[in-house]
Amino acid sequence: xxxxxxxxxxxxxxxxxxxxxxxxxxxxxxxxxxxxxxxxxxxxxxxxxxxxxxxxxxxxxxxxxxxxxxxxxxxxxxxxxxxxxxxxxxxxxxxxxxxxxxxxxxxxxxxxxxxxxxxxxxxxxxxx
Numbered sequence: 001x002x003x004x005x006x007x008x009x010x011x012x013x014x015x016x017x018x019x020x021x022x023x024x025x026x027x028x029x030x031x032x033x034x035x036x037x038x039x040x041x042x043x044x045x046x047x048x049x050x051x052x053x054x055x056x057x058x059x060x061x062x063x064x065x066x067x068x069x070x071x072x073x074x075x076x077x078x079x080x081x082x083x084x085x086x087x088x089x090x091x092x093x094x095x096x097x098x099x100x101x102x103x104x105x106x107x108x109x110x111x112x113x114x115x116x117x118x119x120x121x122x123x124x125x126x127x128x
Contacts, residue, residue: 032076035061038100038115045108057100057115 036059040052058066065074065083072085080091081100092102098117103110 032094034076034081034094034100035059036098036117038098038117041099041114041116043114044112045106045110052113054113057102 038057038059040054040056043050043052043054055068059074059081060066063073063075065072067083070085070088072083072088074084075082076094077091079094081094082089082091083102084090090102090104092100092115095101098119100115100117102113102115104113105111
């Protein structure tokens with residue numbers, strides 16, 4: 001008799017847990033879509049911010065990128081965009097406001113390039 005009550009309570013617990021698991025909505029992992037054309041907004045060399053005239057960073061939908069003649073593939077990993085080709089691998093940080101910050105060591109020391117994606121607002125553009 002005692003085992004029957006324990007078995008019944010255990011069966012109710014398992015049924016309740018199964019019901020909760022099946023009725024709770026499944027949330028899918030969200031991937032960040034960073035593809036697009038990013039214009040260089042500013043550059044920082046030797047601690048000084050200067051206007052940027054560099055070529056744009058283009059992240060394509062198929063996982064490939066272009067930057068000043070450098071072509072390769074990219075992968076979004078958390079808050080980083082990892083850029084790589086057959087020889088070089090680097091990463092750039094994704095920042096709020098559709099910005100990507102690429103830091104590297106060049107001939108002038110540490111260089112920080114801030115690329116910004118221009119997003120058109122709905123209703124603000126017209127085709128003519």
